[in-house]
Amino acid sequence: MSDPVAAGAAVRLKGLHKTFGDVHAVRGVDLTVAPGEVLALLGPNAAGKTTTMDMLLGLTTPDQGEITLFGRTPRRATAEGLVGAMLQSGGLLDELTAREIVQVMAAQYPRSLKVDDALGRAGVDTYARARYGGLSGGQKQRVRFAAALVCDPDLLVLDEPTVAMDVGARAGFWAAMREYTTGGRTVVFATHYLAEAQDFADRVVLMRRGRVIADGSVAEICAKVDGRTIGAVVPGTPADELRALPGVASAVLRGDRAELHCADSDTALRALLARAPAAHDISVTAMSLEDAFIALTADEPVNTEEGV
Numbered sequence: 001m002s003d004p005v006a007a008g009a010a011v012r013l014k015g016l017h018k019t020f021g022d023v024h025a026v027r028g029v030d031l032t033v034a035p036g037e038v039l040a041l042l043g044p045n046a047a048g049k050t051t052t053m054d055m056l057l058g059l060t061t062p063d064q065g066e067i068t069l070f071g072r073t074p075r076r077a078t079a080e081g082l083v084g085a086m087l088q089s090g091g092l093l094d095e096l097t098a099r100e101i102v103q104v105m106a107a108q109y110p111r112s113l114k115v116d117d118a119l120g121r122a123g124v125d126t127y128a129r130a131r132y133g134g135l136s137g138g139q140k141q142r143v144r145f146a147a148a149l150v151c152d153p154d155l156l157v158l159d160e161p162t163v164a165m166d167v168g169a170r171a172g173f174w175a176a177m178r179e180y181t182t183g184g185r186t187v188v189f190a191t192h193y194l195a196e197a198q199d200f201a202d203r204v205v206l207m208r209r210g211r212v213i214a215d216g217s218v219a220e221i222c223a224k225v226d227g228r229t230i231g232a233v234v235p236g237t238p239a240d241e242l243r244a245l246p247g248v249a250s251a252v253l254r255g256d257r258a259e260l261h262c263a264d265s266d267t268a269l270r271a272l273l274a275r276a277p278a279a280h281d282i283s284v285t286a287m288s289l290e291d292a293f294i295a296l297t298a299d300e301p302v303n304t305e306e307g308v
């Protein structure tokens with residue numbers, strides 16, 4: 001490894017490919033994650049996020065490519081307790097209590113947090129003695145989080161960690177994550193909640209059809225998509241006239257309030273004020289992460305399981 005960043009990387013994926021029958025799920029993913037980085041993996045359904053994470057953790061073998069975690073194989077890094085994971089798949093034993101599950105996990109590692117500490121950080125204290133099988137979906141997620149944390153890992157890998165959590169549980173989860181990352185630890189998480197990526201990630205990697213199509217900070221990803229949105233109250237101006245203004249790509253009118261999506265917002269704003277001099281309450285905003293996500297994955301069928 002000649003690249004010093006790659007040499008000291010928490011995660012290094014090089015030329016990863018994975019095929020399931022006819023489905024080429026991951027098609028040449030290269031990714032280096034520095035220690036201390038919090039990386040959100042985004043993409044539509046079937047983009048290859050879970051397959052990439054499973055390979056990263058050594059749960060699935062790539063057809064091609066190399067994976068190292070802190071310079072070790074995934075298996076070795078996991079055995080040394082450097083990696084904690086919270087995955088969509090893999091059930092925990094329904095008969096055990098939350099506390100027993102975390103105890104079993106802790107016993108497998110050379111160093112670990114105190115079980116009560118992990119339970120407390122994950123917000124499980126109040127139902128630690130309840131059987132796992134009897135817990136709600138969001139409560140189970142938090143037990144999984146405690147189980148991932150207990151080895152006191154340097155890298156946490158989380159696949160849609162807040163699925164099934166209510167608003168309060170989700171806020172508690174991210175507060176615990178902030179505490180965990182304060183010490184410079186690394187997190188790779190996949191999510192469909194773009195606000196979580198926006199609020200929590202240092203870096204966003206956008207996947208589509210098995211490839212990385214954008215990689216950067218939220219601001220950098222948003223800047224990949226040209227355009228801005230102009231909002232304004234425009235009394236008596238028909239939508240078709242707004243749509244026809246130079247610089248405007250599309251327009252939505254709700255009552256007198258217009259939202260103009262613009263390829264060239266300077267030109268559009270001048271034209272708007274010329275056409276509707278009474279326009280007021282004007283705002284010009286950059287693309288949100290959601291706008292960028294939709295634009296960059298635009299021809300992707302929504303909610304399909306097709307990967308080819």
Ligand SMILES: Nc1ncnc2c1ncn2[C@@H]1O[C@H](COP(=O)(O)OP(=O)(O)OP(=O)(O)O)[C@@H](O)[C@H]1O
Nearest residue numbers: 020023025044045046047048049050051305306307
């Ligand atoms: N074990 C498997 N057997 C067959 N096909 C699989 C398997 N695992 C994944 N796939 C396929 O690989 C593609 C990528 O799936 P993957 O779960 O990695 O996507 P994802 O980005 O995590 O999607 P989602 O957001 O829906 O969780 C999909 O087409 C999926 O059907």
